[in-house]
Amino acid sequence: MSKVVNSIREAVRLAGLKDGMTVSFHHHLRNGDYVLNMVMEEIAALGIRDLCVNASSLFDVHLPLTEHIRNGVVTNLISDYISGGIGRVLSTGILPNPIQFRTHGGRPFDISTGKTPIDVAFIAAPTADPMGNCSGKYGPSACGSLGYAFADAMYAKKVVVITDNLVPYPMQDFSISENYVDYVVTVDAIGNPKGIVSGTTKITRDPVGLVMAANAAKVIQASGLLKDGFSFQTGAGGATLAAAKFLKDIMLKEGIQGSFGLGGITGYMVDMLRSGCFRSLMDVQCFDLKAVESIREDPRHQEISALQYASPGSKSAVVDSLDVVLLGATEIDTDFNVNVHTDSNGYIMGGSGGHSDTSAGAKLSMIIAPMFRARLPIVTDRVSCISTPGRDIDVLVTQGGIAVNPKNGELTQRLKAAGLPIVDIQELKEKTERLTGKPAPVPKGDQVVAQVIGRNGDLLDQIYKPL
Amino acid sequence: MDIKKRAAAGTMESSDAYVEIEPASQGVSLELESVVLNQFGEQIRQTVLSVLAQEGVENAKVRIIDRGALECVIRARVEAAVCRGREEA
Numbered sequence: 221m222s223k224v225v226n227s228i229r230e231a232v233r234l235a236g237l238k239d240g241m242t243v244s245f246h247h248h249l250r251n252g253d254y255v256l257n258m259v260m261e262e263i264a265a266l267g268i269r270d271l272c273v274n275a276s277s278l279f280d281v282h283l284p285l286t287e288h289i290r291n292g293v294v295t296n297l298i299s300d301y302i303s304g305g306i307g308r309v310l311s312t313g314i315l316p317n318p319i320q321f322r323t324h325g326g327r328p329f330d331i332s333t334g335k336t337p338i339d340v341a342f343i344a345a346p347t348a349d350p351m352g353n354c355s356g357k358y359g360p361s362a363c364g365s366l367g368y369a370f371a372d373a374m375y376a377k378k379v380v381v382i383t384d385n386l387v388p389y390p391m392q393d394f395s396i397s398e399n400y401v402d403y404v405v406t407v408d409a410i411g412n413p414k415g416i417v418s419g420t421t422k423i424t425r426d427p428v429g430l431v432m433a434a435n436a437a438k439v440i441q442a443s444g445l446l447k448d449g450f451s452f453q454t455g456a457g458g459a460t461l462a463a464a465k466f467l468k469d470i471m472l473k474e475g476i477q478g479s480f481g482l483g484g485i486t487g488y489m490v491d492m493l494r495s496g497c498f499r500s501l502m503d504v505q506c507f508d509l510k511a512v513e514s515i516r517e518d519p520r521h522q523e524i525s526a527l528q529y530a531s532p533g534s535k536s537a538v539v540d541s542l543d544v545v546l547l548g549a550t551e552i553d554t555d556f557n558v559n560v561h562t563d564s565n566g567y568i569m570g571g572s573g574g575h576s577d578t579s580a581g582a583k584l585s586m587i588i589a590p591m592f593r594a595r596l597p598i599v600t601d602r603v604s605c606i607s608t609p610g611r612d613i614d615v616l617v618t619q620g621g622i623a624v625n626p627k628n629g630e631l632t633q634r635l636k637a638a639g640l641p642i643v644d645i646q647e648l649k650e651k652t653e654r655l656t657g658k659p660a661p662v663p664k665g666d667q668v669v670a671q672v673i674g675r676n677g678d679l680l681d682q683i684y685k686p687l
Numbered sequence: 688m689d690i691k692k693r694a695a696a697g698t699m700e701s702s703d704a705y706v707e708i709e710p711a712s713q714g715v716s717l718e719l720e721s722v723v724l725n726q727f728g729e730q731i732r733q734t735v736l737s738v739l740a741q742e743g744v745e746n747a748k749v750r751i752i753d754r755g756a757l758e759c760v761i762r763a764r765v766e767a768a769v770c771r772g773r774e775e776a
Contacts, residue, residue: 565725594701594755595723657758659726 223404224350228382229262231403232340235378237263240270241339242296244331244376246369247277248344248356248505251303252415255344255382257284258407264293272296274338276327276368276526277573280305281415289314298336300324300571307568311669313685319568319670321561321683324504325530325537325577326675328371332527335677341376343369343396344410348383352401353394356506357516357523359385361411364506364515365485366395370525373400384410395523417509423465423488424458431619432588433459435640436546437466439615439622442638443584443631445543446470450478452498453578454546456486456507459588463546464488471497482529482538483574485521490514493521502538504529504574530577532675539574539581547575549587549616551603554645556610556625558587559603561672564596565662566686568670572607577675579612584631587613591620591652596659599623599649604662605672606681616645623648663687690747694771697756697764704756706768711748715739721753734758738765747772 225231237243243263245256256275261284263271271294278285278299286309288294298320302310310319322330330336345354346361356366361384373379373396380403381396390398424430440446452467454460465488471478478498481489485503487510493501501521506512514521530539550570551559558579563569579585589598598618614631616623621643624632636642643651670683693709717735721728731753738761739747749768753761 564723595727595757596755655757657727657730659723660729662725 222350223352223401225403225405228259228405228407229266231380231405232259232262232266234403235340235380237268237340239268242272242274242337244274244338244341244372245276246343246366246372247275247279248363248366248368249361249411249416251279251281252412253279253281253344254409254411255342256282259342260285260288260293264288264291269293270295272298274298274336276324277301277571278306279303282306283309286310286314298322298327300327301573302568302571304563304569311567311686313667313669315669318668318682321571321670321672323530323572323577323675324368324526324574325532325539326673326677328526329531329533330677331371331375332531332533338372338376340378340380341372343373343379343381345381345383346410347385347387347391348381348404349387349389349391350404351389351398352381352404353391353396353398354381354383355391355393355395357393357512361409361413361416362512363416364512365503365523367504367524367529368526369396371527378402380405382407382410384408417512418507422458423462426458428590428619429459430462432590432617433462434466435622436463436586436588436617437470438638438640439586439617439635440467440544440584441470442635442640443544444634445584446476448477450476451480451482451541451543452478453482453542455548456484457548460546460548461486461488463588464492468492468495468497482542485511487511490521530574530581537581539578542578542582544584544586545578545582546586546588547579549589549598551600552587552589552598552616553600553603553610554649556613556616556645557603557606558608558613559605560607561605562683566604566664566684568683576608576612579608580675584614585612586615586617588617591618591648592656595656597649597652597656599645599652605683607672609674609680618648620651621648688743688773690744690769690772691774692772694768696767696771699752699754701754702756704751704753704761704764706764707750708768708772709748711746714746715744716748718750719753720751722755723753730758731761734761735765738762739769742766742769744769
């Protein structure tokens with residue numbers, strides 16, 4: 221038997237894709253991905269309409285999708301994260317139905333239970349063999365982990381692997397195995413390596429960022445969690461990376477060996493692994509070349525599926541064993557609810573990703589953010605969109621003080637005892653507004669353009685078309 | 688004293704403002720572009736008008752491209768543009 225077919229169009233036809241069905245994509249090729257656009261172009265050319273696209277994330281490279289929406293090829297969208305360029309267009313309400321935002325844990329959970337079934341999954345695979353065993357670790361378009369694609373491969377009715385590096389059967393060290401795969405298609409390129417992985421993100425040199433980072437590291441140190449076996453996830457932003465650097469210094473100085481680093485993995489987490497800060501990295505997605513090289517070469521650097529990473533329905537997920545997570549925010553309110561979905565004018569420019577999964581799982585979830593960005597205060601009375609509920613957020617670190625969620629009385633005492641600048645979040649808001657002035661509220665429109673669905677399936681908030 | 692020549696101050700960097708001022712004959716006109724127009728547009732206008740009043744500028748055409756500058760920054764940039772427009776700096 222052969223699973224290799226000549227073209228994407230043939231694979232779509234053989235998979236039996238029809239009007240009203242659901243197709244899925246994963247986002248490890250990030251802003252360098254060619255696969256979603258190639259597939260949707262073939263689907264549109266076949267005249268198939270009224271599809272639901274379930275994509276773990278969408279980037280600006282996927283702007284052609286908006287044309288398929290305008291033409292009625294796509295009428296429903298499920299995603300965990302939508303970047304600002306395409307988000308702006310989608311915010312204008314071109315879809316007949318609201319976008320369903322899920323989380324990196326909620327998405328695979330809903331796929332696994334059949335709540336959001338997938339008819340045909342398209343797996344962009346940097347290396348594959350003719351039976352569909354595939355991996356992201358090798359090949360000219362290597363992206364490292366394929367973590368988000370596992371649930372799609374396991375639960376979709378039909379699975380199409382698309383690769384630009386077909387190797388003889390059986391390939392070594394595959395991630396997704398042939399037993400899930402129906403068809404294999406070879407194309408010239410699945411992505412642009414420049415957009416797939418970034419170069420090394422520089423640690424911030426901004427003094428405000430460094431103050432926040434130093435304070436964040438001190439909070440972790442004073443929390444009581446920083447001891448042998450410590451586990452940690454951080455984002456790839458300049459300030460969170462700087463916090464990881466300060467944390468690394470403390471761990472090395474005190475001889476603390478952590479158990480694992482989790483997440484989207486950057487070269488910086490690889491450095492922490494190699495210098496002995498962790499025994500292992502658990503990797504659902506690689507952010508840079510150094511992480512890709514590490515997951516390929518170092519057996520301590522392990523690929524995990526999104527189900528294992530964060531699904532609320534797994535018998536256990538790695539986020540449940542997580543001690544500390546460092547996260548960002550576009551807004552946080554005085555109840556500690558966090559917005560990472562919309563910008564200050566209400567346009568979609570992000571999404572939860574793993575934000576609310578890790579916040580829910582981690583013992584200590586910390587937001588690092590400046591008191592204001594471009595005159596807009598970070599702390600508001602009510603965030604314009606609830607991405608992560610305040611009950612799951614423990615600490616906000618800014619350059620103007622550290623606010624602790626009042627539910628954490630003991631933590632507050634520990635941080636105060638360590639001499640850290642603790643401030644009430646309401647006072648922090650007022651202190652910030654004395655510098656910025658009080659922003660006028662931005663009016664919202666009536667049309668719901670997106671629903672934000674929490675990791676457990678509850679409707680957290682709705683995003684309205686900006687006026 | 689009125690504005691004698693076209694002058695500018697500031698930059699287009701985030702958290703700064705770029706201010707251009709030029710001579711005019713009939714009062715003050717203000718053109719404002721801002722990344723925080725919805726939240727702070729009116730406050731920025733008031734700030735600019737108050738600096739112009741304080742400086743005794745009665746006739747001028749002012750254009751501001753605001754990148755989210757704090758009020759103190761806007762005041763400083765407008766003052767600097769006025770001084771340059773009067774050939775005082």
